[in-house]
Amino acid sequence: MAGMTGILQTKRNQMIALAVLGVLLFILPFAAGALGQAWVRILNITLLYVMLALGLNVVVGVAGLLDLGYVAFYAVGAYTWSLLASAHFDLHYPFWILLPLGAFLAALAGLLLGTPVLKLRGDYLAIVTLGFGEIVRILMNNFDKVGLPWSDETYNITNGPRGITGIDGLNFFGFKISKGLELFGLQITPLQLYYFVFLAFTILSIIGVSRLQHSRIGRAWQALREDEIAAKAMGINTRNVKLAAFAFGALTGGLAGGLFASMQGFVSPESFGLLESVMILAMVVLGGMGHIPGVILGAVLLSAMPEVIRYAADENMQQKIFGIVLIAPEVLRNLIFSLAMILIMLFKPAGLWPSPEKK
Amino acid sequence: MADMLFTAEGVTKRFGGVTALDKVSMEIPRASIFGLIGPNGAGKTTFFNTLTGLYQVDEGKFTFDGKPLNVKAPHEVAVVGIARTFQNIRLFGEMSVLENVMVGRHVRTKAGAFGAIFQTPATRREEAEITQRAHELLDYIGLSKRAGDKSRTLAYGEQRRLEIARALATDPKMIALDEPAAGMNATETIALRELIERIANDGTTVMLIEHDMRLVMKVCQHLAVLDYGRKIAGGTPAEVQRDPAVIKAYLGGAHTEVTK
Amino acid sequence: MDVLLQQIVNGLVVGSVYALVALGYTMVYGILQLINFAHGEIVMIGGLTSLFAAKGLLAMGAPPLLALLVAILAAMIACAIVGVLIERIAYRPLRNAPRLAPLITAIGVSILLQQLAILVFGRNYFSFPELISKAPIVFGPITVTLNEIVILLTSFGLMAALLWLVHNTKVGTAMRATAENQKVAGLMGIDINKIIAITFAIGSGLGAIAGVMVASNYGQAHYYMGFMLGLKAFTAAVMGGIGNLWGAMVGGLILGLVENVGLIFVRGDYKDIFAFVVLVLVLIFRPQGLVGERVAERA
Ligand SMILES: Nc1ncnc2c1ncn2[C@@H]1O[C@H](COP(=O)(O)OP(=O)(O)O)[C@@H](O)[C@H]1O
Ligand SMILES: [Mg+2]
Numbered sequence: 001m002a003g004m005t006g007i008l009q010t011k012r013n014q015m016i017a018l019a020v021l022g023v024l025l026f027i028l029p030f031a032a033g034a035l036g037q038a039w040v041r042i043l044n045i046t047l048l049y050v051m052l053a054l055g056l057n058v059v060v061g062v063a064g065l066l067d068l069g070y071v072a073f074y075a076v077g078a079y080t081w082s083l084l085a086s087a088h089f090d091l092h093y094p095f096w097i098l099l100p101l102g103a104f105l106a107a108l109a110g111l112l113l114g115t116p117v118l119k120l121r122g123d124y125l126a127i128v129t130l131g132f133g134e135i136v137r138i139l140m141n142n143f144d145k146v147g148l149p150w151s152d153e154t155y156n157i158t159n160g161p162r163g164i165t166g167i168d169g170l171n172f173f174g175f176k177i178s179k180g181l182e183l184f185g186l187q188i189t190p191l192q193l194y195y196f197v198f199l200a201f202t203i204l205s206i207i208g209v210s211r212l213q214h215s216r217i218g219r220a221w222q223a224l225r226e227d228e229i230a231a232k233a234m235g236i237n238t239r240n241v242k243l244a245a246f247a248f249g250a251l252t253g254g255l256a257g258g259l260f261a262s263m264q265g266f267v268s269p270e271s272f273g274l275l276e277s278v279m280i281l282a283m284v285v286l287g288g289m290g291h292i293p294g295v296i297l298g299a300v301l302l303s304a305m306p307e308v309i310r311y312a313a314d315e316n317m318q319q320k321i322f323g324i325v326l327i328a329p330e331v332l333r334n335l336i337f338s339l340a341m342i343l344i345m346l347f348k349p350a351g352l353w354p355s356p357e358k359k
Numbered sequence: 360m361a362d363m364l365f366t367a368e369g370v371t372k373r374f375g376g377v378t379a380l381d382k383v384s385m386e387i388p389r390a391s392i393f394g395l396i397g398p399n400g401a402g403k404t405t406f407f408n409t410l411t412g413l414y415q416v417d418e419g420k421f422t423f424d425g426k427p428l429n430v431k432a433p434h435e436v437a438v439v440g441i442a443r444t445f446q447n448i449r450l451f452g453e454m455s456v457l458e459n460v461m462v463g464r465h466v467r468t469k470a471g472a473f474g475a476i477f478q479t480p481a482t483r484r485e486e487a488e489i490t491q492r493a494h495e496l497l498d499y500i501g502l503s504k505r506a507g508d509k510s511r512t513l514a515y516g517e518q519r520r521l522e523i524a525r526a527l528a529t530d531p532k533m534i535a536l537d538e539p540a541a542g543m544n545a546t547e548t549i550a551l552r553e554l555i556e557r558i559a560n561d562g563t564t565v566m567l568i569e570h571d572m573r574l575v576m577k578v579c580q581h582l583a584v585l586d587y588g589r590k591i592a593g594g595t596p597a598e599v600q601r602d603p604a605v606i607k608a609y610l611g612g613a614h615t616e617v618t619k
Numbered sequence: 620m621d622v623l624l625q626q627i628v629n630g631l632v633v634g635s636v637y638a639l640v641a642l643g644y645t646m647v648y649g650i651l652q653l654i655n656f657a658h659g660e661i662v663m664i665g666g667l668t669s670l671f672a673a674k675g676l677l678a679m680g681a682p683p684l685l686a687l688l689v690a691i692l693a694a695m696i697a698c699a700i701v702g703v704l705i706e707r708i709a710y711r712p713l714r715n716a717p718r719l720a721p722l723i724t725a726i727g728v729s730i731l732l733q734q735l736a737i738l739v740f741g742r743n744y745f746s747f748p749e750l751i752s753k754a755p756i757v758f759g760p761i762t763v764t765l766n767e768i769v770i771l772l773t774s775f776g777l778m779a780a781l782l783w784l785v786h787n788t789k790v791g792t793a794m795r796a797t798a799e800n801q802k803v804a805g806l807m808g809i810d811i812n813k814i815i816a817i818t819f820a821i822g823s824g825l826g827a828i829a830g831v832m833v834a835s836n837y838g839q840a841h842y843y844m845g846f847m848l849g850l851k852a853f854t855a856a857v858m859g860g861i862g863n864l865w866g867a868m869v870g871g872l873i874l875g876l877v878e879n880v881g882l883i884f885v886r887g888d889y890k891d892i893f894a895f896v897v898l899v900l901v902l903i904f905r906p907q908g909l910v911g912e913r914v915a916e917r918a
Contacts, residue, residue, distance in 0.1 A: 060719075066719070066722075116899060116902075116903045117899075117902070119906045120902055120906050121906075122718075123648070123652070123654055123857075123861065124857060124861070124902060124906065124908075126654065127654075127853060127854060127857045127898065128898065128899055128902055130850070130895075131854065131894070131895030131896075131898050131899060132895070132899070134850075134891065134892075134895055135892055135895050135896065138888075138889065138891055138892050139892075141888070142886075142888045142889060208476045211475050211476050211478060212472060212475050212476060215470060215472075215474075215475030215482070215486070216464075216465060216468055216469075216470045216475070216485075216486070216489070217470075217471065217472055217475060218475070219454070219458055219461055219462050219465070220462065220465055222451060222453070222454050222458070222462075223451050223454070223462045223465075225453075226450075226451035226452055226453055226454060227449045227450070227451060227452075229413065229433075229445075229449060230445065230449035230450070230451065231451075231462070232413075232432070232433035232434045233411060233413075233433060233434075233436070233437065233442070233443055233445075233449075234434075234437055234442075234462050234463055234465055234466065234525065234529060235434050235435075235436070235437025235438055235465055235466030235529055236434055236462075236465055236466070237432075237434050238434065244472060248472065274850070278726050281719075281723070281726075282723055282726065282727075285719050285720070285722075285723045286723065289717070289719065290453070327738065328737075331734050331737050331738060334730060334733075334734045335731065335734045335735075335738075337730070338727045338728070338729075338730035338731035338734065339727070339731060340727075341723060341724070341726070341727035341730075342709055342724045342727040342728060342731065345713065345716075345720045345721075345723050345724045345727070346709070346712055346713065346724065349713055349716030349717055349720040350716075350717055350720075355453070357508070357509055357512070358507050358508060358509075
């Protein structure tokens with residue numbers, strides 16, 4: 001009997017914690033908005049990073065496949081949206097086609113990458129995925145003048161390094177998100193509306209990913225990560241299981257990419273470099289590989305930290321404290337950031353919030 | 360002729376210059392306990408690795424359950440009904456004890472990603488079955504109390520038993536155990552012996568590689584002895600113990616005593 | 620045909636530099652199974668250090684050859700020290716940590732070194748003085764510079780020296796033993812930590828020289844020069860078979876050749892793709908790399 005109430009109590013506590021969290025997440029964009037819309041944008045970007053980190057966590061954290069080119073899938077999603085909903089080709093497909101399509105194409109790219117690299121182990125896999133990411137970026141950079149061997153005519157597909165501008169926002173069935181919304185006298189800006197859309201997708205991703213992780217296929221991924229030979233002996237078809245991991249990770253990335261393009265209104269290859277892949281990987285590892293709360297923490301920390309440092313270390317602040325600007329803020333920001341990465345790993349090699357010892 | 364679950368015929372496996380298995384043949388009757396013994400480096404583990412598809416044989420063939428055993432990939436072996444443990448324990452260390460056994464159910468279940476994400480009734484039913492069966496197996500080997508712990512935190516003997524439970528979870532017709540008593544103390548070994556006998560009584564054929572001769576002679580109905588990749592003797596424990604070739608092999612390369 | 624010959628020569632020059640850098644990656648990988656992500660930044664430090672040393676010496680009136688030699692020495696010392704420090708501070712404490720932990724610190728170190736280089740040297744592209752003549756020398760269809768000839772000969776000399784060191788000296792034997800099996804090497808009385816430090820010092824020294832070569836060949840150096848170079852050199856190391864010295868050299872040369880010969884057929888914008896396309900192709904057909912041996916999995 002006592003045990004029963006104990007469980008009820010923790011259940012109740014959980015509900016209360018969840019409710020508090022819900023209220024906080026609801027207030028957050030308005031609090032940030034009071035400081036300036038730039039802060040709302042930072043929140044939104046943070047949510048996208050949470051999605052990306054969750055997606056990469058499926059591949060690296062759960063299935064143990066080191067992927068250094070993950071941002072390529074983000075790019076596929078972003079460019080799918082940008083090309084089919086912008087002035088570039090004057091196409092304007094709706095979101096309910098573009099988001100699934102971007103996710104699907106990204107997953108396809110995941111399979112495309114996964115198939116040839118299946119036999120590679122560990123670090124070989126890392127470098128090939130890295131190469132794949134670079135290939136995608138270079139193609140985006142150069143597909144502004146695609147020529148056919150038999151003719152001199154060239155076609156501008158991606159607009160090259162200049163990127164694509166004038167991208168449609170996330171418009172719902174005739175509702176223009178760029179106009180904002182007034183609800184019960186509450187003025188909601190476009191960026192705040194994006195916040196709620198992104199939050200919804202983030203929550204869906206968390207639910208989806210954690211359900212997957214605790215399912216038959218999720219266990220197969222973990223088994224693969226822990227010991228491939230033993231996993232095979234248990235009858236797990238490691239080839240299919242690996243491909244599934246690549247596809248699911250990519251799918252999440254593609255989804256986030258579409259959302260990113262819709263909010264930014266502008267995409268260029270610069271946003272999808274190796275450093276971006278590395279950042280997402282760092283979020284997963286610093287947070288705690290394979291442990292969803294840890295991965296979320298890692299994503300929030302690493303995407304918010306540079307912005308906070310940027311604010312704290314700006315010229316005015318240095319002027320006030322030292323009387324002169326000692327270090328360019330950008331450099332100082334990267335210095336602190338990289339030092340933090342090193343120190344966290346040195347002192348918490350399993351990440352800030354690794355999966356608990358007892359389940 | 361008795362009903363044979365498994366036969367090997369002229370199995371040969373070479374690694375570069377080393378012939379690890381040299382025309383090895385054997386037959387294992389259904390629901391029996393069969394011992395594979397021999398000095399270190401004799402080729403016992405290699406035999407397991409070939410029959411479970413980890414290595415391809417150079418010559419020879421296997422039959423299992425009346426059909427030729429043609430495995431091209433290791434994961435197909437579990438489907439056919441052969442499960443194994445490893446000499447150097449290969450558990451999924453960061454997964455819980457229960458999850459390790461649940462992985463064993465993979466091959467007998469079929470829920471996919473769609474079912475998992477949308478938590479379809481069929482998936483939930485299957486997941487409940489998997490969990491229940493895994494708990495039963497933990498009971499069977501006496502590890503229920505540790506169900507939630509990461510498997511790498513188990514003691515050595517417990518890890519060996521967990522590997523057996525994980526293998527049993529695949530509903531095998533034959534379970535192949537590679538030195539399950541290695542590193543176990545006397546009490547643990549006795550418990551292991553009871554476990555092995557229980558498995559055979561419940562209808563699963565056991566193939567056992569073991570150095571602990573006392574254990575082998577007590578539990579096995581039939582033995583095969585390997586030495587330098589060749590089968591030098593076979594028969595009942597009593598017959599094998601009397602075989603001069605066996606005595607010579609063991610005294611020559613001596614690691615373990617035969618008799619006692 | 621003439622173009623082909625010319626591109627082969629260019630490819631060999633670039634490839635020999637890739638090979639030197641690739642050796643640094645492969646030596647560390649061979650011993651620690653770690654991708655030393657910061658190695659590209661070591662090359663950058665070599666380039667910038669030598670550049671400023673050479674400029675300073677020239678300003679004091681030193682003859683170009685002396686300035687060059689001293690600059691190389693300064694770069695090697697600086698890089699060896701940085702390399703050894705990185706290992707000591709950022710990698711050694713994580714030798715038994717989860718496999719990805721040191722990779723993340725390596726990435727952190729790489730970013731940190733770039734920022735420190737900005738602080739110390741600045742963000743600009745600095746021009747490297749012409750210490751060895753870059754006047755074109757024409758051999759029939761091929762045009763080279765003395766600078767390029769020196770780069771090519773020095774690289775090959777250094778590679779030969781490294782192979783000799785690894786196969787014919789006590790330190791080399793200890794390095795091979797450590798790479799083979801650290802535990803056993805330790806039991807045989809080899810000071811593992813010392814050998815690893817020496818490995819980093821040698822790899823960084825080679826990287827430093829590569830940095831000088833790149834800076835002098837392109838006539839400039841900047842804080843970001845190590846990034847793409849490091850990436851390609853690592854690709855070369857993997858392509859050859861990571862952990863294998865011959866593999867790094869073969870991989871580096873092939874990569875340089877493929878890139879430059881490929882330029883004849885495909886537009887220059889795609890140059891950076893070759894490296895990765897070739898890598899993917901090689902690994903599909905030989906997952907262990909060109910020179911690496913195939914290791915059977917044991918159970
Ligand atoms: N993957 C492999 N590559 C090369 N040689 C191997 C491999 N696996 C086993 N061997 C060799 O085969 C022989 C038999 O080994 P093994 O089957 O492990 O013996 P046992 O299990 O009877 O002690 C040994 O000489 C061993 O070195
Ligand atoms: Mg063995």
